[in-house]
Amino acid sequence: MSKSKVSLREVFKTIIWPRKKLLFVGLILIIISRAAGLVPPWATKPFMDDILVNKELDKLPLLLTFLTIAILIQAVTSFLLTKILSVEAQHLISVLRSKVQKHLLRLPIRFFDNQKSGALVSRVMNDVEGVRNLVGTGLVQLVGGTLTAIISVGFLIYINPLMTLFVLLPMSIFGVITMKAFSIIRPVFRERGKITADVTGRLTETLNGVRVIKGFNAEQQEIKVFEKGVDQLFQNVKKSLTSTSFVTSSGTFLVGLASVGIMGLSGYFNLSAGDFLQFTMFMVFMIAPIVQMSNIGSQLTEAFAGLDRTEELMNTPVEDDGTVRTIKIGEMKGNIEFKNVSFSYEEGKPVLKNITFSAPVGSVTALVGTSGSGKTTIAGLAASFLNPESGTITVDGIDMSKISLDSYRSQLGVVLQDDFLFEGTIRENILFPRPNSTEQELQKAVKAAFVNEFTDRFEKGLETVIGERGVKLSGGQRQRIAIARAILANPRILILDEATSNLDTESESYIQESLRTLMQGRTTFVIAHRLSTIRQANQILVIENGQIQEQGRHEDLISRQGRYYQLYTYQARI
Numbered sequence: 001m002s003k004s005k006v007s008l009r010e011v012f013k014t015i016i017w018p019r020k021k022l023l024f025v026g027l028i029l030i031i032i033s034r035a036a037g038l039v040p041p042w043a044t045k046p047f048m049d050d051i052l053v054n055k056e057l058d059k060l061p062l063l064l065t066f067l068t069i070a071i072l073i074q075a076v077t078s079f080l081l082t083k084i085l086s087v088e089a090q091h092l093i094s095v096l097r098s099k100v101q102k103h104l105l106r107l108p109i110r111f112f113d114n115q116k117s118g119a120l121v122s123r124v125m126n127d128v129e130g131v132r133n134l135v136g137t138g139l140v141q142l143v144g145g146t147l148t149a150i151i152s153v154g155f156l157i158y159i160n161p162l163m164t165l166f167v168l169l170p171m172s173i174f175g176v177i178t179m180k181a182f183s184i185i186r187p188v189f190r191e192r193g194k195i196t197a198d199v200t201g202r203l204t205e206t207l208n209g210v211r212v213i214k215g216f217n218a219e220q221q222e223i224k225v226f227e228k229g230v231d232q233l234f235q236n237v238k239k240s241l242t243s244t245s246f247v248t249s250s251g252t253f254l255v256g257l258a259s260v261g262i263m264g265l266s267g268y269f270n271l272s273a274g275d276f277l278q279f280t281m282f283m284v285f286m287i288a289p290i291v292q293m294s295n296i297g298s299q300l301t302e303a304f305a306g307l308d309r310t311e312e313l314m315n316t317p318v319e320d321d322g323t324v325r326t327i328k329i330g331e332m333k334g335n336i337e338f339k340n341v342s343f344s345y346e347e348g349k350p351v352l353k354n355i356t357f358s359a360p361v362g363s364v365t366a367l368v369g370t371s372g373s374g375k376t377t378i379a380g381l382a383a384s385f386l387n388p389e390s391g392t393i394t395v396d397g398i399d400m401s402k403i404s405l406d407s408y409r410s411q412l413g414v415v416l417q418d419d420f421l422f423e424g425t426i427r428e429n430i431l432f433p434r435p436n437s438t439e440q441e442l443q444k445a446v447k448a449a450f451v452n453e454f455t456d457r458f459e460k461g462l463e464t465v466i467g468e469r470g471v472k473l474s475g476g477q478r479q480r481i482a483i484a485r486a487i488l489a490n491p492r493i494l495i496l497d498e499a500t501s502n503l504d505t506e507s508e509s510y511i512q513e514s515l516r517t518l519m520q521g522r523t524t525f526v527i528a529h530r531l532s533t534i535r536q537a538n539q540i541l542v543i544e545n546g547q548i549q550e551q552g553r554h555e556d557l558i559s560r561q562g563r564y565y566q567l568y569t570y571q572a573r574i
C-alpha cells in the first residue's frame, strides 16, 4: 500500500463541511457555555470588594441569582454539546467503518495474501475512531478555548496591562514548548496505529494457529514475539507520555511562576482584594483553555494519523471499479478457454507458462500434479480471483478481463478444502450465498449433499448451531455442508478443491455421491485428489512446473505410460 497523507483541505471538505450546521450550532453552544463560564471569575470582584469588604449585602441576592443562572446555562449547554456533537461523531465512526469494510471486500484476493487479517480488523475498527475528535467536542473546544483565552486576555489588560504582560510571557514560553512537543508526538502517534495493527494481527494468527503452536510446543516462541510487540507499543506510548507530561508539568510550573509574580506585583500596584482575585481567576480562565488546547492538539494529531492509515486503505484500487470490466455477462453457458495464459505472483518468477486448454460447457477438468506445480493458480484464474499476466481467458467467447465480476461470480461456485463455515446454524451456512431460496430448494440441496444424514440425528436438525459456540462437526460433515451450499447456489462454473484428508469409507462414499450431483451439467475445475473424481473427469491436465505436461482422459493417459502413469502407479494416489 502506498503511503497516504490526508490533507487538512480534504478533511475539511469531506468531514467538516458537510456537518457545518451541526458544528455551527456546537460553536454557538460553546460560546454561550464559555461566556457563562466567565461569570464566576467576574463575580469574584463585586463579591470581594462590594459585599465582603464594603458590606453592601443588598447586592448579594442579585449576584447569587446571576451566578446560579450562569452555572445552569453551563450545565445545559455542555449536555447539549455532548448530545449533538458526540452522537454525530459516533455516527460518523460507524459510517466510516462500514465504508472501509465495504472497500476492503472489493479488494482483490492478492491484497489479502499480503495482509494479516488481524491488522485489517484494526484498520476497520480502530483507525477511524480518531474522527471522534474532529467532529466531536475536540474541534469546537479548540475554537471555544481560543475565544475564551482572547476574552480573558482582554479582561486582564483592562484590569492591569503591565501585570498581563507578566502573565503572557511565561505563556508564550509554554506555547513554544507545546509546539515543540507536538512535532515530537506526531510521528509517534502515526507509528502507534501501525504497531497496534501488527500486534493485533499476530495475536489473531496465534489464536487461529493454536493447534500448530501447541503441536510443535512453540508457545515460548509466540510469547516472545507477542512480548516484543506489546513492548514496542509500550515504548511508543511512553514516548508520547513523556512529551505530554512534560507539556503539562511545564504548564503547571509556568502558571505557578506567573501566580507568584502576580502576588508580588499586586502588592506593588496596590490592587484591591477583589481586583487581585478577579485577575487571578481570569488568568486561570486564559491559561486553562491553552493547556486544554494542547490536549486537543494531541487528539487531533491522533485523528489525522488514523485518517492517514484509513486513506491508505481506501486508495488501494478495487478489483472491479466498473471502468474496465464493462460487459455484464447474462446467463452463461460456461465455455471456458485458456489461451497462452502466463502468470506470476512475483515479477520474474513465472508460475504458469503458456497454458492453453478449453473446458467446454458441463465438462469436468481435473488438475493433477505435484504440489507447487500451479494447480491452485489455474483454478484461481478460472475463478477470476487472479488475472493473467499475458494470454486470455474467455467465457463463452468473451474476454474474462472485460466481464463484470459481479455478473461472472454470481454464476460461480467454490468448494474449497477447508471450507469456510461461520458461526451460526447449519441452515444459515447453507443458505448464505442464496438467502432467498425456498424451503424446497434448500431441502433438495440438503438431501443431494447427504447433510440430512447427520442433521436428522441432531435434536435441532438444520437449526443446530455450529462453530465455536456450537456443535463441532467432522471434516466429512463440514464438506457436505459446503457441497450443499454449492448445490443450492446452482452455479454454471464450479471450482472444487478436493480435501486431501482421508475420510472414513462411509463419509467418502457420501461425498463422492454428492460431488457427482454437484458437478453434473456444470463446467467444473477440480484440484483432484480422489481417483474416483479423476476417473470421471472429461479431461485431466497434468501440471508440472506451471506447464501442461499431459492432457487426456484417465485411460488414455494410463496407456500412454507417461507422467500421469508414473504419478498413478508410483504414488498410488494423486
Ligand code: ADP
Pocket (backbone or CB within 6 Å): 113, 345, 346, 351, 369, 370, 371, 372, 373, 374, 375, 376, 377, 378
Ligand atoms: P499447487 O496448487 O499445484 O500446489 P500453486 O498454484 O498453489 O500450486 O502454486 C504454484 C507456485 O506459486 C508455487 O511455487 C507457490 O510457491 C507459488 N505461489 C502460490 N501462491 C502464491 C502467492 N500468493 N504469492 C507468491 N507465490 C505464490
